[in-house]
Amino acid sequence: xxxxxxxxxxxxxxxxxxxxxxxxxxNIALVAAFxxxxxxxxxxxxxxxxxAFSVGLDGYLKNVLEPATRHAIFLTVLTSIVVVPxxxxxxxxxxxxxTKFVFPGRNLLVTLIDLPFSISPIVAGVAYLxxxxxxxxxxxxxxxxxxxxxxxLPAIFLASMFVTAPFVARELIPLMQTQGTGxxxxxxxxxxxxFQTFLMVTLPNIKWALLYGAILCNxxxxxxxxxxxxxxxxxxxxxxxxxxxxxxxxxxxxxxGAFAAASLLTVLALVTIIIKAIVARSSGGPKHG
Amino acid sequence: xxxxxxxxxxxSLGITLLYLSTIVLLPLAALVLQAAQIELAQLLAIxxxxxxxxxxxxxxxxxxxxxxFNAVYGLLLAWVLARYExxxxxxxxxxxDVPFALPTAVAxxxxxxxxxxxxxxxxxxxxxxxxVAYTPLGIMIAMAFxxxxxxxxSVQPVLETLPRDVEEAASTLGANQWQIMxxxxxxxxLPALLSGCALSFxxxxxxxxxxxxxxxxxxxxxxxVSLLTFIRLEEFDYVAAAAIACTMLFAAFxxxxxxxxxxxxxxxxxxxxx
Numbered sequence: 001x002x003x004x005x006x007x008x009x010x011x012x013x014x015x016x017x018x019x020x021x022x023x024x025x026x027n028i029a030l031v032a033a034f035x036x037x038x039x040x041x042x043x044x045x046x047x048x049x050x051x052a053f054s055v056g057l058d059g060y061l062k063n064v065l066e067p068a069t070r071h072a073i074f075l076t077v078l079t080s081i082v083v084v085p086x087x088x089x090x091x092x093x094x095x096x097x098x099t100k101f102v103f104p105g106r107n108l109l110v111t112l113i114d115l116p117f118s119i120s121p122i123v124a125g126v127a128y129l130x131x132x133x134x135x136x137x138x139x140x141x142x143x144x145x146x147x148x149x150x151x152x153l154p155a156i157f158l159a160s161m162f163v164t165a166p167f168v169a170r171e172l173i174p175l176m177q178t179q180g181t182g183x184x185x186x187x188x189x190x191x192x193x194x195f196q197t198f199l200m201v202t203l204p205n206i207k208w209a210l211l212y213g214a215i216l217c218n219x220x221x222x223x224x225x226x227x228x229x230x231x232x233x234x235x236x237x238x239x240x241x242x243x244x245x246x247x248x249x250x251x252x253x254x255x256x257g258a259f260a261a262a263s264l265l266t267v268l269a270l271v272t273i274i275i276k277a278i279v280a281r282s283s284g285g286p287k288h289g
Numbered sequence: 290x291x292x293x294x295x296x297x298x299x300x301s302l303g304i305t306l307l308y309l310s311t312i313v314l315l316p317l318a319a320l321v322l323q324a325a326q327i328e329l330a331q332l333l334a335i336x337x338x339x340x341x342x343x344x345x346x347x348x349x350x351x352x353x354x355x356x357x358f359n360a361v362y363g364l365l366l367a368w369v370l371a372r373y374e375x376x377x378x379x380x381x382x383x384x385x386d387v388p389f390a391l392p393t394a395v396a397x398x399x400x401x402x403x404x405x406x407x408x409x410x411x412x413x414x415x416x417x418x419x420x421v422a423y424t425p426l427g428i429m430i431a432m433a434f435x436x437x438x439x440x441x442x443s444v445q446p447v448l449e450t451l452p453r454d455v456e457e458a459a460s461t462l463g464a465n466q467w468q469i470m471x472x473x474x475x476x477x478x479l480p481a482l483l484s485g486c487a488l489s490f491x492x493x494x495x496x497x498x499x500x501x502x503x504x505x506x507x508x509x510x511x512x513x514v515s516l517l518t519f520i521r522l523e524e525f526d527y528v529a530a531a532a533i534a535c536t537m538l539f540a541a542f543x544x545x546x547x548x549x550x551x552x553x554x555x556x557x558x559x560x561x562x563x
Contacts, residue, residue, distance in 0.1 A: 022466075044434070165313060
């Protein structure tokens, strides 16, 4: 509000109200936005907790602590511990490559980094099947070597890596683009090594965007359903991550159990959004998307 | 020459290419290779079978309607967040991120609970004769939910940076509010709106987790393309799965081209305004 007041004289403000500033339009728009959001976004969140706790707190805890669900939680956390650091590393290196250097094919590389965003998780899962499955490119070779990737943990890790490969890079690239290379050049000219420059100059400049990309990556890894559903083989109690467990319980008509498992993922989503808001505020940085 | 000062191009480019090749390109190449081995007649038979055609029709129609809903709802949210100050604004802004943060399986479960015949919304709707769960309407709702943020987050920054003086100029020249909306504001946000819609549509075409809970998954009626791919896999019909998945991949590339074209148009538009 103060910003607007500074930019234009009060007289002009009164004489030329902006489009939609009239009370009627404003109120209708606000009420419509809030009512629709309550129906479309808040109600689905509310129904998850209502259904999860419909069996009481004791029933809820029993559902959450049930061995199969506990194992699914373990598997989901394990996947995140493996995949998120790898994609943080990849994101930093990829962003460094496309923002600190100019080389032919750079724009193509940026498109390539973003590619998994455009591809349906089901297609990603099927594609992995044709690499590591029995009938896939490497299937016979892996079979000979006695290495099992498909319908086992490695496939879950790989499919999650595919789906979340762009998450960190896409947060870093626009930021590092605007920061340019001046700071790094100064550090290097003062005698810092390449690694020192990265650690002491680049990293502090990108830490908020990096954290932000990492939490989004983590949320997606823990919540991925389609791709993991294809490659995991849905082996009960062995390769079921938490989202798959939600579906399994639901198909077993254990609705309260499904909602209990779903409530854990919902809490994860809400925590992610809260951290995102805090990070955006601390950095004054990425506000959108 | 400036860029040469920074060390590590060889190593970092090498790592980036190696990772992308093994994680992203190898599987996609394997899929295309698998599909390329199918004889043309068989490929056409798979893609033109009544069940595949019905799945394509259901997916495209529901995705289009879901996108239309998001165009209107997204525009409304972007407008409210960019133009007004009100209590609860940051909460509303944060809530818009829910569909991206919430796992799709959880969204599907929540929506089917809401819209089932005994659900909070399903019961009153059933009272007036509208069935949502296990109908195409349910598919639309699931698709719309998972792609809500695209239009909002495309349009919101453009509306926020729209200069005040162009509206004032239009007003001084005698334009009324509706004319300013139509002739000044709408053309400025149109590229961003289209780009958000294209992203939303592309996402809806490939959506799986949220839809399968609420769709009922009846062949010919409420079966979407990604589910049909999944079913063919479970039937060990890898030829059909490869053919359909490769078609989805092709559609995704086409959407990517469209989105890139819209975004470069948007950049030119912004450039012209400066």
